[in-house]
Amino acid sequence: xxxxxxxxxxxxxxxxxxxxxxxxxxxxxxxxxxxxxxxxxxxxxxxxxxxxxxxxxxxxxxxxxxxxxxxxxxxxxxxxxxxxxxxxxxxxxxxxxxxxxxxxxxxxxxxxxxxxxxxxxxxxxxxxxxxxxxxxxxxxxxxxxxxxxxxxxxxxxxxxxxxxxxxxxxxxxxxx
Amino acid sequence: xxxxxxxxxxxxxxxxxxxxxxxxxxxxxxxxxxxxxxxxxxxxxxxxxxxxxxxxxxxxxxxxxxxxxxxxxxxxxxxxxxxxxxxxxxxxxxxxxxxxxxxxxxxxxxxxxxxxxxxxxxxxxxxxxxxxxxxxxxxxxxxxxxxxxxxxxxxxxxxxxxxxxxxxxxxxxxxx
Numbered sequence: 001x002x003x004x005x006x007x008x009x010x011x012x013x014x015x016x017x018x019x020x021x022x023x024x025x026x027x028x029x030x031x032x033x034x035x036x037x038x039x040x041x042x043x044x045x046x047x048x049x050x051x052x053x054x055x056x057x058x059x060x061x062x063x064x065x066x067x068x069x070x071x072x073x074x075x076x077x078x079x080x081x082x083x084x085x086x087x088x089x090x091x092x093x094x095x096x097x098x099x100x101x102x103x104x105x106x107x108x109x110x111x112x113x114x115x116x117x118x119x120x121x122x123x124x125x126x127x128x129x130x131x132x133x134x135x136x137x138x139x140x141x142x143x144x145x146x147x148x149x150x151x152x153x154x155x156x157x158x159x160x161x162x163x164x165x166x167x168x169x170x171x172x173x174x175x176x
Numbered sequence: 177x178x179x180x181x182x183x184x185x186x187x188x189x190x191x192x193x194x195x196x197x198x199x200x201x202x203x204x205x206x207x208x209x210x211x212x213x214x215x216x217x218x219x220x221x222x223x224x225x226x227x228x229x230x231x232x233x234x235x236x237x238x239x240x241x242x243x244x245x246x247x248x249x250x251x252x253x254x255x256x257x258x259x260x261x262x263x264x265x266x267x268x269x270x271x272x273x274x275x276x277x278x279x280x281x282x283x284x285x286x287x288x289x290x291x292x293x294x295x296x297x298x299x300x301x302x303x304x305x306x307x308x309x310x311x312x313x314x315x316x317x318x319x320x321x322x323x324x325x326x327x328x329x330x331x332x333x334x335x336x337x338x339x340x341x342x343x344x345x346x347x348x349x350x351x352x
Contacts, residue, residue: 002181005178036250037250039287072212074211102254113324119325167275
């Protein structure tokens with residue numbers, strides 16, 4: 001970050017008055033440009049004891065399997081975001097259930113939130129997906145799971161086995 | 177947002193290839209500037225059945241009471257963020273417990289996450305706080321609570337009464 005997105009002047013790193021951290025501050029209009037973690041929302045879509053996974057068509061981790069998940073957008077709730085990502089990646093409608101996992105991905109500046117979900121009807125292959133498939137518990141391709149956060153979500157989802165054990169918290173330093 | 181923070185040129189609103197939404201795109205370097213919801217992290221600090229609240233010294237809602245909460249920073253977990261905010265606003269150390277509430281504040285582009293917490297030791301008055309006090313259940317100043325999200329968190333915290341009922345989801349359109 002080099003320029004102020006409000007006025008176009010150069011920005012520099014300074015600790016604003018009353019703050020404890022260096023921020024990007026515009027040298028002209030004095031606007032403070034905060035940087036904050038982003039939210040990734042996803043779900044574990046279940047149907048008759050099997051779980052819907054998507055094989056990624058894009059980097060990072062092209063060719064690896066993942067639960068439907070992606071960046072939350074403005075104007076939606078976390079549950080709506082998880083349903084939207086499932087629609088986009090797996091062409092599938094889901095009923096969003098309980099929030100059961102939260103993973104801090106420190107190095108990426110992200111928080112990943114995962115819901116339990118029930119698959120309603122069929123599924124397909126979205127633009128960012130190579131292949132979509134239902135896996136029963138014993139078939140899950142553990143060696144080909146794209147991200148540590150999704151792996152954690154799958155493990156806890158199976159351990160919970162439908163019980164509400166609250167939110168499982170986890171921290172990883174990088175995503176893969 | 178008018179200027180590219182990478183190269184300083186003008187930006188415009190366009191739908192990038194492979195996307196479904198208008199984004200801010202630099203007309204010179206083609207950088208896409210995504211805008212995403214921000215995370216607010218907070219907690220309900222409890223000690224012997226009483227809850228620690230802070231009376232706000234800053235706008236919005238100066239003079240109203242709130243649970244300790246604020247914007248999550250890069251480089252911390254959601255639990256660490258909630259503990260930091262409590263340190264800053266109430267000069268208090270807490271043991272962070274379960275994540276029990278998530279509130280989508282659509283109009284503000286925020287997601288508010290609340291933990292149960294146990295107050296460890298004493299408390300004080302932070303820079304953004306006028307006053308800090310412990311309230312037993314019957315004393316909570318419901319008519320003077322600053323934000324709808326914190327109000328929801330307090331209600332659900334009391335209803336849960338220490339039980340793990342998972343995460344209570346809620347949506348509000350504005351914060352106050």
